[in-house]
Amino acid sequence: MKVVFLADVPNVAKAGDQKMVADGYGRNYLLPKNLAVVAQPGIEVKIKAQIEARAEIEQNKKLAKEIEGKELTFKVKIGVKDRMHGSITAANIATQLQEVLGQAIDKRKVDLAESIKSLGSYDVTIKLFKGIEPKIKVNVIKKDEESAPEAAAAEPEKKSE
Secondary structure, eight states: OEEEESSOBTTTBOTTOEEEOOHHHIIIIITTTTSEEEOOTTHHHHHHHHHHHHHHHHHHHHHHHHHTTOEEEEEEOBOGGGOBSSBBOHHHHHHHHHHHHSSOOOGGGEEOSSOBOSSEEEEEEEOOBTTBOOEEEEEEEEOOTTSOHHHHHHSOOOOBO
């Protein structure tokens, strides 16, 4: 019996492999335990797609563990009547999160209903995958106006115009 393995079976095959096995072993062990399916034309493509999807989910779960609980701080200029110059957008958050993690985060994954336009602390959800949504804290604080120009040049401001 020719089967395609859905999961790794020690000392037999890895997930996605196609292999000939004894009829009894296939019918009585592999098929009932959903470890393999009978090989048919086109089935390999479907199984490889499922395996890749599982791998992507696992990768997103690892990334979610790294992201969960992170705090990002944005220092912004404050003008007349304590109003912010510009705003903090999803793109700003994604960029700073990328700097912290060393891994690219798509700005569309940052769940921000509207740009942040005032000082304070905000909880922001990062939607990586269905059901995988870590939360981060975004702090927006006033930038010290009296700091030396060299220090201001060394630390880029995190705001959009």
